[in-house]
Structures are given as structure tokens and as C-alpha cells.
Amino acid sequence: MAEPERNDQEWALQRRLEDVFAKLGEKFGDLTGRVETKMRSTVTFDDVGGLQQAKTGLKGFALALINPDLYQQWGIDPPKGVLLYGPPGTGKTKLAQAVATASHAIFYHLKLMNLTSKFGANTGDLLQEILRIAMAEGPAVLFLDEAEALSLDHLLPPPQAREASARLVAALCEKLDALSTAARILVVAATTHTDALDPALVAPGRLDHLIEIPLPDAGAQKEILELIRVRTEKNAGRPLFAKIDYDKILPVMGGMSGADLSVIVRRALEVKVRAAAERADVPPVCTEDLLDAIDSYKGVRGVVEKIRYGQYL
Numbered sequence: 126m127a128e129p130e131r132n133d134q135e136w137a138l139q140r141r142l143e144d145v146f147a148k149l150g151e152k153f154g155d156l157t158g159r160v161e162t163k164m165r166s167t168v169t170f171d172d173v174g175g176l177q178q179a180k181t182g183l184k185g186f187a188l189a190l191i192n193p194d195l196y197q198q199w200g201i202d203p204p205k206g207v208l209l210y211g212p213p214g215t216g217k218t219k220l221a222q223a224v225a226t227a228s229h230a231i232f233y234h235l236k237l238m239n240l241t242s243k244f245g246a247n248t249g250d251l252l253q254e255i256l257r258i259a260m261a262e263g264p265a266v267l268f269l270d271e272a273e274a275l276s277l278d279h280l281l282p283p284p285q286a287r288e289a290s291a292r293l294v295a296a297l298c299e300k301l302d303a304l305s306t307a308a309r310i311l312v313v314a315a316t317t318h319t320d321a322l323d324p325a326l327v328a329p330g331r332l333d334h335l336i337e338i339p340l341p342d343a344g345a346q347k348e349i350l351e352l353i354r355v356r357t358e359k360n361a362g363r364p365l366f367a368k369i370d371y372d373k374i375l376p377v378m379g380g381m382s383g384a385d386l387s388v389i390v391r392r393a394l395e396v397k398v399r400a401a402a403e404r405a406d407v408p409p410v411c412t413e414d415l416l417d418a419i420d421s422y423k424g425v426r427g428v429v430e431k432i433r434y435g436q437y438l
């Protein structure tokens with residue numbers, strides 16, 4: 126998709142941020158793949174299928190960035206943070222981006238698994254610096270992705286991990302507590318493992334709004350499949366799908382996430398690409414094609430599970 130045109134001011138800001146982060150990288154170590162900033166996010170709430178309740182809640186948080194006075198008029202401070210929790214591949218990252226788009230905020234994507242793997246307990250100092258930068262640059266969504274990594278369980282044996290993690294979370298909380306209303310920063314954290322999360326993070330005045338992002342039900346799966354269809358057809362500039370019989374598809378997709386669905390449609394389209402390399406007049410993707418793709422995806426998932434549980438070792 127073509128990026129909307131940027132104005133000079135935005136370019137200058139982008140350059141300045143790149144400089145600041147390059148300096149931060151010199152001080153701490155390479156941030157590539159660990160911190161990504163987007164001056165202007167393009168994902169919208171309409172790109173997210175299902176999750177009506179979550180979307181409504183998150184639109185309210187976007188409001189806190191656009192119009193914090195509205196909260197003040199009702200005698201409360203705007204929220205500082207929200208935690209999205211739920212299984213992998215359900216749209217958490219997409220939703221966080223949509224909040225940034227809706228509020229015209231800079232999107233800072235902090236990949237905590239990658240950050241903590243490199244910086245360990247020092248990640249706290251780095252996060253403080255990033256918050257400081259974000260505060261100086263105007264409305265921001267600070268996305269703490271894979272927040273469970275703050276537990277440092279993947280790095281250290283349990284007693285050390287607990288101690289180092291407590292320090293790290295304390296550093297983060299200190300900054301969260303100090304965030305003033307004027308800062309116009311919304312922290313959105315995401316996790317698939319609520320049990321690994323430090324309760325201090327979700328204490329009142331911090332990430333004290335919790336929003337569940339569940340697996341899609343059949344209705345939401347249909348919405349997601351339609352979104353994928355529209356997106357791929359727009360990319361291709363032509364229709365790619367025949368009329369899909371959802372009564373046949375949905376019953377065999379129970380428990381599948383949006384990420385699973387996008388892989389399945391991709392597989393069905395890859396089959397078409399291969400066929401088109403051989404002959405002209407390849408028909409569009411039909412219900413049977415999708416059923417085949419679902420079937421083979423389930424087979425592959427079975428193998429992945431076997432590898433995970435060591436049955437091939």
C-alpha cells in the first residue's frame with residue numbers, strides 16, 4: 126500500500142528520531158529489530174475483524190490522546206495504559222497500531238523479548254530513556270510487546286530472574302507513575318502469558334485497564350476472512366475468489382486465530398500461483414480450495430506440535 130504523503134515537518138521528526146535512536150544504540154547496543162518507530166501508522170480499526178468490545182474500548186483510549194481535556198471535564202485523568210491479553214495471532218499488535226493511527230500518534234514498537242534477551246535487567250534503563258524521548262516528541266503510543274518477557278524467565282534461573290525482573294519493572298513503574306497528563310503518552314502492553322506478568326505493572330494508575338483479545342468465534346472468523354479477501358483482491362487489482370460457502374468452511378476452523386486464517390488463505394493463493402506458472406485460465410479460489418488449504422494446514426500444525434512436544438527427538 127502506498128504511504129500517504131508526508132510533510133516536511135514529519136520527515137524532519139522522523140530524521141531526528143532516527144538520530145536519537147542511533148545515539149541510544151551507541152550507548153546501549155544495537156536496537157535493530159528491538160525497537161521500531163512509525164511516525165504514521167496506517168492500520169485502522171476497520172482492518173481488525175471481530176473484537177467489537179475491544180475496539181470500542183480502545184477507541185476510548187485513542188480519545189485520551191486526541192482530546193485529554195474531555196477526561197478532565199469529567200474530573201478524571203486520562204488513562205495511562207492498557208494491557209491486551211490473549212492467545213497468539215489474535216490481533217493485539219494490529220489493535221495497538223490502530224490506536225496510534227486513530228490518535229495520530231507516533232507508534233513505538235518495543236519488542237520486549239528481543240530487548241530483554243540482549244539487555245537483560247538493563248532494559249529498564251533503556252525503557253526509561255525511550256519514554257523520555259517519546260515524551261519530548263508529542264502524542265505517542267508506546268507498545269510494550271511480549272510484556273511477559275519482563276519476567277526475565279527466559280534468561281536467568283528463577284531466583285535471579287525474580288530479583289532482576291523486580292528491578293526492571295520498578296524502573297518502568299517509576300516512569301509510568303511520573304508520566305503527567307500533559308505527556309500525551311499511552312502505554313499499550315500485550316501478552317500471551319498473563320501468569321508471567323508482574324502485578325505491579327497492572328496496579329491502579331499504571332496499565333490498569335485490561336482488555337481480553339480472545340480467539341475469534343465463527344462470526345469473527347468470517348469477518349477476518351472477508352478482510353483478507355478484500356485486501357488481497359485490492360493488491361491484485363482483480364477478483365481472486367469465487368463465492369465462498371462459509372457454512373462449509375467455518376465448522377472446520379474452530380479454535381483458529383486470525384493469524385492461522387491468513388496463513389491458510391495464503392496457502393490457497395500459493396497453489397494458484399504455482400498453477401498459473403503452468404497454464405493460463407486458472408480459476409479463482411473456491412470453497413474446495415480453502416478446505417484443502419485448511420486440511421493441509423492442520424497437518425502441518427500437527428507436525429509442529431509433535432516437534433514442540435519432542436516426539437521427533
Ligand SMILES: Nc1ncnc2c1ncn2[C@@H]1O[C@H](COP(=O)(O)OP(=O)(O)OP(=O)(O)O)[C@@H](O)[C@H]1O
Nearest residue numbers: 172173174213214215216217218219349383384387
Ligand atoms: N482480528 C483480526 N482481524 C484481522 N486480521 C487479524 C486478526 N487477528 C489476526 N489477524 C491477522 O493475523 C496476523 C497476526 O496478527 P497480530 O500480529 O495483530 O496478532 P498478535 O495478537 O499480535 O499475535 P502475537 O501474540 O503472536 O504477537 C496479522 O497480520 C493479521 O493479518
Ligand SMILES: [Mg+2]
Nearest residue numbers: 217218270315
Ligand atoms: Mg503481536
